Amino acid sequence: MKLPPPPSFQLDGRRALVTGAGRGIGLAAAAALAEAGAEVWLVARSADEVEGAAQAIRDAGGRAEGYVLDVTDTGAVRAFFAARPAPHILVNNAGTNRPKPLWEVTEADYAAVLDLNLRAAFFVAQAAAMRMRAEGVAGSLIHLSSQMGHVGGRNRSLYCASKFGLEGMSKAFALDLAPFGIRSNTVAPTFIETPLTRPMFADAAFRADVVSRIKLGRIGNPEDVTGAILYLASDAAGLVTGTSLLVDGGWTAD
Numbered sequence: 386m387k388l389p390p391p392p393s394f395q396l397d398g399r400r401a402l403v404t405g406a407g408r409g410i411g412l413a414a415a416a417a418l419a420e421a422g423a424e425v426w427l428v429a430r431s432a433d434e435v436e437g438a439a440q441a442i443r444d445a446g447g448r449a450e451g452y453v454l455d456v457t458d459t460g461a462v463r464a465f466f467a468a469r470p471a472p473h474i475l476v477n478n479a480g481t482n483r484p485k486p487l488w489e490v491t492e493a494d495y496a497a498v499l500d501l502n503l504r505a506a507f508f509v510a511q512a513a514a515m516r517m518r519a520e521g522v523a524g525s526l527i528h529l530s531s532q533m534g535h536v537g538g539r540n541r542s543l544y545c546a547s548k549f550g551l552e553g554m555s556k557a558f559a560l561d562l563a564p565f566g567i568r569s570n571t572v573a574p575t576f577i578e579t580p581l582t583r584p585m586f587a588d589a590a591f592r593a594d595v596v597s598r599i600k601l602g603r604i605g606n607p608e609d610v611t612g613a614i615l616y617l618a619s620d621a622a623g624l625v626t627g628t629s630l631l632v633d634g635g636w637t638a639d
């Protein structure tokens with residue numbers, strides 16, 4: 386008897402671009418994609434970070450190159466994509482947060498958070514999708530959203546605005562790109578311990594409050610998120626587009 390084939394999570398022969406890949410979730414995603422066989426392009430603003438990360442992946446037997454690119458510079462983003470073949474996978478990960486009560490939010494805060502989390506994410510994804518379409522490359526766009534793209538959070542008016550925006554953007558991209566075999570989805574994690582959140586967890590009361598809301602009772606690690614990224618990148622998710630994969634330990638379940 387011939388058994389149905391198992392799903393494939395292998396990414397051999399695929400090119401994957403990860404933004405904000407120098408540390409945190411982006412670095413973990415780059416390492417996981419390389420481990421699955423992809424050739425990974427790591428981009429971030431800091432040369433030291435991104436080149437060290439790419440070297441570490443090569444040392445582990447993977448294929449990786451590091452590039453310095455500020456994703457908020459749309460001209461530089463377009464030049465980056467024009468200079469190389471289309472990627473099959475984009476992990477649109479670079480992001481930031483400026484948690485504060487809404488009455489303390491300034492226009493400079495708004496510009497910093499929305500410019501990176503939404504405007505840059507939009508134009509990076511647009512540039513990737515246009516290159517993929519022009520070369521007839523099917524593939525997967527994965528945008529790092531958050532549980533805060535699904536529910537509100539105290540002191541997170543800007544962050545929620547950016548991540549809810551990203552959720553809508555991804556769904557609309559899915560519709561425009563489906564005819565070209567390009568999928569668009571988000572991954573929406575709960576609190577993950579990274580350089581972005583580490584300063585927040587220095588406050589013991591904040592940490593305890595976060596843990597009490599995550600039903601599985603612990604803060605996440607970058608490795609908790611990379612399984613979802615790998616799945617959405619792979620052929621195992623070949624019929625998945627326009628959705629959001631929550632990795633939130635149950636935060637939003639009630």
Ligand code: NAD
Nearest residue numbers: 405407408409410429455456479480531576577579580581
């Ligand atoms: P991080 O601060 O640890 O890493 C962010 C990376 O983005 C760094 O490598 C940084 O150099 C890079 N970056 C920042 N600005 C850039 C720019 N203009 N151009 C290029 N690269 C730039 O952050 P993280 O915690 O790993 O978060 C990654 C993503 O996951 C973000 O979109 C974040 O909103 C999202 N997220 C994080 C958490 C969490 O708890 N850590 C939870 C949900 C969602």
